Amino acid sequence: MVDSVTLALTAGEPAGIGPELCLQLATEPRQEGIVVVASMELLAARAKHLGLTVELVPWEPGQEAVTAAGQLSVYPVAGLASDLPGQLDAGNSRYVLDTLTVAAKGCLDGTFDGMVTAPVHKGVINEAGIAFSGHTEFLQELCGVERVVMMLATEELRVALVTTHLPLKDVSAAITPERLTQVTRILAADLKKFFAIAQPRILVAGLNPHAGEGGHLGREELDVIEPTLASLREEGLDLVGPLPADTLFTPHWLDQADAALAMYHDQGLPVLKFQGFGRAVNITLGLPIVRTSVDHGTALDLAGTGRADAGSLHTAIRVGAHMARSLRAHRSGDTA
Template structure:
């Protein structure tokens, strides 16, 4: 019998589609329990704009989260300066980060079993004078961990990244034995912990075209990647590579693999998003908490139109629930 879990859901950028995705979820019967960490007035305004009949229930720790259709539990957060759909307001930035902080702290304190995040707008937060590079880095700092790993997943494919939001010119210097070792260890451990994979099989992409072609197209594979993989293989990990990125995303390799490790953002994610955009989930590995997110941005042009698709949010909630339950089993064994 599955243990019931409660997930915190942050509504993201107030001007984007996040608030209405949360409301769409509230229209449906659902498990696990969801608590939206957001300004209640924002959700009321968006529900009124779209004509959505969702009853918003004030939630406090110790309460049960609503799961019935037409009801949605909300942990109200103050500090919002505007609720206009499609219109960015830097004044909302501190509020957005506060929702993330409260949800994450609730997970650390055991109030929530995990957190799911709707999209934020990095640009407007930085316009407010707050240095912010993304959810992943924010949660890494808040949780006090040295390294985290971004992994996107569909039902058919998982792609993790060695580097995330770096200019392409800086990627090579960032591929160090230390970083590669940390990332692969986190990936191996969390595939076991959260996905129940006893012996993960991980495909590792090379950095250069044709994985360097024996050094003629770059030496990172020879000097850094392969020696690091060999060291980790001796620890018992099942690692294949470095493989040319233009051929590893084929059935020949993927059919027997549990995850792909790409060296940089646009090496692996275009393939995954082509394969499953709108039903993929963004997962942060290496944290002491469960965190999943949607695979898309704030979609300001769709905000308030009623046309936003909640498919990725459904996936993020479902995977967040599975990870929380798996982590509990792991602790109890």
């Protein structure tokens, strides 16, 4: 199996820190082939603003990406309206979505081995009259899949979510046998496909305190979660739970598992972000392509200051490259 991979890196919101995080990659040699999908003019303007000397090398499919310090391969995308750091412009919205489309289609047709995304600003895209709820949903539609799963990870911990951006009052109704089954199957399958884990062991959190305490603190565990997990175990999935979320995230359980499955956003992610904020990565499972992202937002207040930390981007690239290699081995039948 050839180890080299080429990842598309979208630069995200032009007014945010994404462009300068991309430029920071050129300060040292890179092991992976990185192609920044962005406006050449935007990157040049931000480099000049920050006093960085970076040679921007136009890239076309079939070429090798440059990896030397001081150079950065760029797949040019037109349509940029403005490039001022910290100042949102709805006129850039179509351009931002075009970068995502170019990268994703490049992954689908084999031009790229995976894609890494810098943060976008959902609000300004919607202000432009374009309905947009986030990278995840955009890529789900573009790739034509029914269900995707959000998973955040550090080098030591993986946490996937059954529900994502829902008000807390709506979570219980959203945890149905069908949804829990789909999400758990995707998580187990993609841990095999993208992380080369032959038989993933997954810890599953209950919804209620003490996992419902036998029905005294809620019946979701008894009526939905436990029966669904029992059915999935009959398919061969290695699932532990439902476990109380306040003790699931302890070494006693985590040392024996490959991932944790939380019922809702703020049940699992505060633990992961406390454990590794700034070096975590957001992963979209359920897609036919590799997609990772940074674990932070556009940080408009830091844009153009040179103080943005590229730690999460480096993690997203490392994890994306690992996933791409695992996917390649999975497709070739090489599981060694």
